[in-house]
Structures are given as C-alpha cells and as structure tokens.
Amino acid sequence: MFPVGENTIPNVMAALGGYSDAEMRDSCFLSDQMAQDGCPYLWDRFSGANYLTALIEDAPLLAIFNYLKTGFVQQPTDFYFRPFMLAVHQHEPIPVKHPPFDQS
Numbered sequence: 001m002f003p004v005g006e007n008t009i010p011n012v013m014a015a016l017g018g019y020s021d022a023e024m025r026d027s028c029f030l031s032d033q034m035a036q037d038g039c040p041y042l043w044d045r046f047s048g049a050n051y052l053t054a055l056i057e058d059a060p061l062l063a064i065f066n067y068l069k070t071g072f073v074q075q076p077t078d079f080y081f082r083p084f085m086l087a088v089h090q091h092e093p094i095p096v097k098h099p100p101f102d103q104s
Contacts, residue, residue, distance in 0.1 A: 035073045054079035
C-alpha cells in the first residue's frame, strides 16, 4: 500500500472519497467545525445503487471523522455504529489489573 498522506485522514479519504488530501480539504474540511454530511463518500454511490451501507469504528473517541472535527450531523450510512459505541464507552467498567501481564 502506498500512503497518500502522513496520518489517517488523508489516507482514509482517498479510499472512501477517491479524492486527494487537497481536494477533500477544499470541499469537506474548510474548518474543524464543518460537518461532513455534504462530502462525496463512496457509500453514497453504493446507497444510490440500492446497497445497504455501514460505517463502523470501534474507538468512538478517536473516530476518523470526529477526532478534532465535527463529524456527521445526520446518519451517514444505513448502519452507523458511533451512537452505540459512545453508549458502550460511557458504561465501560474500570479496567482491572491482571497479573502477570500488568507489572505496575
């Protein structure tokens, strides 16, 4: 794989939008407060062809579209896992130390 940019967002945007980092910044990332709802993502094309779409990320606090950004105001895909993962994250138990792996 050949990286497009230095971090996650330019590389993911190239795969999910088909645009370069500069093109996406000019249309989708004008500011950190700009919602991502109007950006042309790959799932929009699949949805237009009557496919079911999903966006699933397992770390809601580090989510690609929400980390230091507004993210989506409207549900972007048919199945959007973020609200569920935020609820799970709020109710996670306090981590328990398990020897011998945790030596602190």
